[in-house]
Amino acid sequence: MSKKSAFDVGPSPEEVRRVAQEARDLPREQLERGVLGCLGLVVAVWAVTVAVVATKLPERVPTHWSGETPDGWSSRTGAIALFVLTPIAISALLVLVSGLVMRWPQSINAPQKEEWLRTPQRLRTLERLMREDMVLLSALIFALFALITATTGWAAHQPGGAMPGWLIGGVLLLFVVGMLTFLVTRMLGSRYTPTDTVD
Known part of the structure; x- marks a missing residue:
């Protein structure tokens, strides 16, 4: 890659439109090995979790907690819709993001x-x-909702729908660790550094 002047701010809008048009005519590159497999495995775990929990939920389900005490409730149907539709909707938005490229x-x-x-x-x-x-972010979202589904299903059978603070904190901590791992391994380093091999 040749060095650029300090005043070089990148290609013009017209150049970007031309590049994008020509890029759309190029064959789509294959995903690296294991990415779709990771998503498939996590979605399978999520689907089984939702299916098992759905058969055991009572008619009134706690869905939000203030400390250990629930302060938001939902119907059984509403809770299942939350477990199913939310990760699917978020993943659909993520797919749209990659399409914007x-x-x-x-x-x-x-x-x-x-x-x-x-x-x-x-x-x-x-x-x-x-x-x-x-795709990997989608897998992380489905993993989060598998945990949310499992812990909500457990709390629904506790007296008053209580959920220990350590359990709520544990789910959040796992998600934060997953996000940080994703950011460190995927977004930092040389992964997003273009080289002459991709010209």
Whole structure:
């Protein structure tokens, strides 16, 4: 990659539109091995968890807690809809984000974005990287909702729907650790550094 002037702010809007058009004509790059397998495994665990919990939920389900005491309740149908529809909706939005790379690349916030926008092949590679990361983020969301479903189902059978603070904190901690792991392993380092091999 050649060095750029300090005054080089990246390709012009016209150049970006041309690059995006040419990138859409290139073949879609395959995801790295294991990404879809990871999502499939987590979705399977989530689906089994929802199916098992759904058969045991009472008609009135706690869905929000203030400390250990529930301060929000839902019907059995409403709770199941929450467990099912929320992760699916979030994952659908993540898929749309990766699709924006090809349709509206200026809207994407990625490390060294201007360099990725310089050639069609780079943009196509960026789309694959973003797609992989959105798939893994979706897996993390489904994992979170598997935990939420399991812990809510357990609390629904406790006196007054109480849930220990350590359990709520544990679920949040696991999710935060998962997000930090994702950010460190996927977003930092050289993964989003374009090289001459993708030109």
